[in-house]
Amino acid sequence: MGAREDFTNDAMQYAPQLFATALRMTRNRADAEDLVQETFLKGWRAFDSYQQGTNLRAWLFRIMTNTFINKYNSQQRRPQETELDDVEELFLFRRMGAFDQSKMNQSAEDQMLELFTDEEVKNAIESLPETFRIPVLLSDVEGFSYKEIAEMLEVPIGTVMSRLHRGRKAMQKMLYEYAKERGLVDESLLDPQD
Secondary structure (H helix, E strand, C coil), X not given: CCHHHHHHHHHHCCHHHHHHHHHHHHCCHXXXXXXXXXXXXHHHHCHHHCXXXXXXXXXXXXXXXXXXXHHHCCCCCCCCCCCCCCCCCCCCHHHECCCCHHHCCXXXXXXXXXXXXXXXXXHHHHCCCHHHHHHHHHHHHCCCCHHHHHHHHCCCHHHHHHHHHHXXXXXXXXXXXXXXXXCCECHHHCCCCC
16 A cells, blocks of 8 residues: 555544534535545645654644635635623633532533533534634644644744634633523622623
8 A cells, every 4th residue: 555545544534523623614514525625635635745754633634724714715814803802801700600519620611611502612612703713623622732723824822822812702701691591690699890
């Protein structure tokens, strides 16, 4: 079996992960399928530039992220910047009732996310502006490091950290609204000035 066949077999194992992320990026099944197909085609064509033994998954995600940014946002060279400075730090955490003490070994984020349905979390991610949605997907869903995300998006690590921070804060605010609707918010903990 040749190097290209090995590459194909190795690359195809990431198809489900690529598709799931592409679906969240494009918010459309047909566009996600096209994006993954184009990613594999570009990977195949650029096979000679792939260095054996490096992180194939990160390489494919970089191709897909760049393809998405270039193809689906060709009308804008850079994603639109969104101001979220008015979103209070730890907005959601300060407004929720007490946690189940048996779950104290989990992180606060894990405890919090267990309170919401998968659909609510998915909707919160998908409603983020692209500038924040892509880094949140790559970090929190796909598990890439700040450095890997910075390379994929071709931005400084500090920009990745800022976008992740602001995206997470925006998600907290959206999840807080779901929590209010479901009666998970302890209104007595609210500051009257909020």
